[in-house]
Amino acid sequence: MKSAGEIKLQIINMDKTYDNGDGVKGINLDVYSGELVTMVGPSGCGKTTILRTIGGFLPIDRGDITVNGNSIAALAPEKRPTAMVFQSYNLWPHMSIYENLAFGLKLRKHPKAEITRRINNMLEMVKMPGFQKKYPNQLSGGQQQRIAIARSLLLQPEVLLLDEPFSALDAKIRTQMREELKKIQKELGITIIFVTHDQEEAMAISHRIVVMNKGVFEQIGTPTEIYDYPATKYVASFIGEMNFWEHGDRTSAVRPENVKVSPGFKEGAINGHIRTIMILGHYAEVNIECGEKLIKSFIPRTELEDFAEGGEVHVGFRKQTEFSK
Numbered sequence: 001m002k003s004a005g006e007i008k009l010q011i012i013n014m015d016k017t018y019d020n021g022d023g024v025k026g027i028n029l030d031v032y033s034g035e036l037v038t039m040v041g042p043s044g045c046g047k048t049t050i051l052r053t054i055g056g057f058l059p060i061d062r063g064d065i066t067v068n069g070n071s072i073a074a075l076a077p078e079k080r081p082t083a084m085v086f087q088s089y090n091l092w093p094h095m096s097i098y099e100n101l102a103f104g105l106k107l108r109k110h111p112k113a114e115i116t117r118r119i120n121n122m123l124e125m126v127k128m129p130g131f132q133k134k135y136p137n138q139l140s141g142g143q144q145q146r147i148a149i150a151r152s153l154l155l156q157p158e159v160l161l162l163d164e165p166f167s168a169l170d171a172k173i174r175t176q177m178r179e180e181l182k183k184i185q186k187e188l189g190i191t192i193i194f195v196t197h198d199q200e201e202a203m204a205i206s207h208r209i210v211v212m213n214k215g216v217f218e219q220i221g222t223p224t225e226i227y228d229y230p231a232t233k234y235v236a237s238f239i240g241e242m243n244f245w246e247h248g249d250r251t252s253a254v255r256p257e258n259v260k261v262s263p264g265f266k267e268g269a270i271n272g273h274i275r276t277i278m279i280l281g282h283y284a285e286v287n288i289e290c291g292e293k294l295i296k297s298f299i300p301r302t303e304l305e306d307f308a309e310g311g312e313v314h315v316g317f318r319k320q321t322e323f324s325k
């Protein structure tokens with residue numbers, strides 16, 4: 001992926017409003033060839049709506065959507081160079097895995113030998129070789145979702161649209177699927193628009209992230225840009241963890257890993273008592289009661305020996321961000 005590469009998909013001044021007034025407004029997005037862009041935001045912010053307009057399942061009210069510079073806005077879904085995978089696997093239960101995968105290729109009249117070869121290769125790629133004769137109900141959720149993704153990839157779309165594809169899976173499988181998707185994406189160089197409500201998942205897999213709020217884009221940037229330089233208070237609170245202080249018409253924000261905790265009280269510093277220490281793996285979440293305010297910090301486990309619940313500490317901030325309210 002080259003961020004200065006060619007634009008694969010473009011959404012230009014797009015609006016889509018439902019009859020009840022809900023929807024998305026003023027959507028502009030350039031997605032580069034071979035890029036994985038994630039739209040992230042809470043439930044109801046309009047992620048699926050945008051994916052469906054790209055896939056052709058919802059007409060747009062205003063603006064345009066292009067692939068390789070050509071408008072696709074008037075095309076039926078099956079005429080678009082896109083393929084979509086949903087949260088529920090949508091495999092046909094009465095068809096074998098082979099038949100599920102072959103369906104779209106048969107419609108496109110590919111020769112049988114080529115279909116078989118492509119399916120075999122694709123099953124290798126999604127780490128499910130030999131599954132041709134199985135049926136969907138013999139597969140785990142993670143395996144079914146791999147087949148759903150494989151089925152979309154076999155159609156060789158210009159843009160693959162993934163709507164919360166892993167959110168029904170267990171945490172462990174979910175992180176494994178992330179890694180595999182990243183690998184497949186790199187190997188094939190395919191352009192992907194991924195949707196999730198899980199900010200950690202977005203941070204983990206994306207070249208760039210779009211943070212959405214109530215039908216509009218709040219910020220577009222690399223995971224690092226979004227995390228280190230959140231453009232708004234909303235982005236700062238949605239991505240990662242953040243301590244906030246309101247003062248007058250300003251808000252200060254400090255990430256827990258930027259809260260420096262030292263033992264003992266200190267004159268002129270922010271002093272407090274440790275309320276809780278929770279070991280979360282290689283680091284601990286330490287909550288400190290400073291007057292009315294509870295400050296959250298993350299401390300490496302190796303630095304924990306100086307601290308105990310109830311202990312006196314003072315805190316400092318390594319880095320903070322200011323927002324106008």
Ligand SMILES: Nc1ncnc2c1ncn2[C@@H]1O[C@H](COP(=O)(O)OP(=O)(O)O)[C@@H](O)[C@H]1O
Pocket residue numbers: 018019020022023041042043044045046047048049050
């Ligand atoms: N078919 C529909 N008719 C009316 N309102 C809808 C319809 N689909 C979604 N909405 C509303 O549009 C908003 C965005 O929905 P959606 O795109 O599904 O959000 P997300 O995928 O981010 O959870 C929500 O307020 C939702 O209730």
Ligand SMILES: [Mg+2]
Pocket residue numbers: 047048049
């Ligand atoms: Mg949705």
